[in-house]
Amino acid sequence: MYKKRTSRKWKPGFSLVELIAAVSAALVLILGIGIMLAHSQQGFNRMYKRVHSSVVEDAYSTRRTFDRVVRKATTQRCDLAPDGSELYVYYYRDPTHYDPTDPSTLTPDSYARFYVETGGKELFVEYGGNSSGRVRLARDVQMSASNGPLFSARGRTVYMALPLDNGKETMFVTSSAVRHNK
């Protein structure tokens, strides 16, 4: 009876050594998991910025607009500012409306002006002639002499070299497009 009572009351616990070992192991595990989580978070943030930062979105939309507009532009004329910060290309609003005997269909009726607002960092495209409107393409343009001209042209090809920098992300967008219309 005594034995039974004694065995029922005595509850074996952890020794100090066991406790220290267990806590140490847990700490190592928690530290490892913590570092892993922190790295994952950093990676996520970095990837998120790369995909969704204003620089990337502006670069993507600017390149698409530049391609779309310049590809349909006429080879008759293309005007550039001396410092390459401004570009005018001319196009036919309705290219299917063509009649070699009708002079009114032989000259472009619309234009697009790509420009960086004076003193600013914003790139716009302005549509004129039979089209109208103004669209902001990019917000963080970093114009500098070392980056070269923003726009240049040679023959039927128009080039764009757009440096973007929002303080966190930097990107240099280059694109070229051939003017197809006569």
Place this chain on the structure above:
Amino acid sequence: MKIKRMLSRNNCGGLVLPLVATIVVFIFLIGIAVLKVGFGGRYIAAMTSTQIAARSAADAGLTLALHEMNNTLWSDSALPSAGDVPLPNSRAYYSYSVAPNTVGGYTITSTGKRDGETRYVFAMTSRTLLWSYAIAVDGSLTFKPKTTIDTYPDAAGEVDIRTNSTVPGAVWLGPDTHIPGDIVVGPGGADDVVQVKASSEIDGQVYAADSTIDFPPVTVPADLLSMPLEDPCETGPWRITEGPHRYRYIDRKQGGTLTISGGVVSIYVEGTMQLGNGAKLEIENGSLLLYLGGDFTADNTSDIINATGEASRLRMYGTATCSKIVLRNSVAFYGAVYAPNADLYIHNSAASYGSFIGKTFEMKNSGEFYYDTRLGEMDPTSEPSFFQVQRWWER
């Protein structure tokens, strides 16, 4: 009692399982988010590259359709077309079709496909006269010092000069030469294709064309080929009147004059044609269409006199076997030369008015060349021409 005791003894498991489960769920959520963002980025990149590939395929289809139109025989009942042609080194495909349009030309529809993305490119084309170029060659172009170039009959127009060559130095402009227009070199040609000496000027730009000109070969009209061979007159005065004529050769000896009169005179010379020293070829009125099966040489002091003053009234066509045309006029030359396999040497000591299309071109003397803009208004269906895009759009 036993069960109660067991439960109370095993219930001291603690928080380990919920803690591990929470961490796993947390890591799982972060993993999903990273994957989603990564996938989004890759999706945008993949979509962009797919769209670019589809568009490139459509562009390639359009280029090939144009090439087929310019280099193969076809008719309105058998127009060029192709379906699902793979673009080399790519998973993209293109198709194209050509259809007549309402303004007398042809409309090309080209479709590019890649992994479900489809792009359409359209182009309205029409014939462009090769005479619309002042000078166009396949190879080299040389202008000696102090060459003057302009337009005629209205001055100060634009003169475009073109070569298919991309060889450095293929275009050589001597000192004090002025080009009032663009110089277009072959596709991919760099700045060094054009060598400009000091004090020479180019008003326009120097740039590379997006494609070479495929100079169509000269085909001698059937009515000329079917004519019986006539004997040429070598000395003294000789007059050829309206209609087709065919000669084995023409060799005008010293001082002889060959006069062309009447309406349209067409001559096919199977072999060489030579104007000796002091010989004259004179077009009084009407027009001369001269088809050359061999070389053409006008010796010193010989003259080609086109009294009409219109380059279109003297048109010289060199066939595949015509390899050299040499002009040494001492009076103003009005004429247009189309000889895609011939080297053209212009030694005229007086001005030349017209257009020169050949294999190479060399203006020997420091002369004057005026492009006759009226040549560009001729009927493109009956003159050397090629199809060119007039309007272009995409979808």
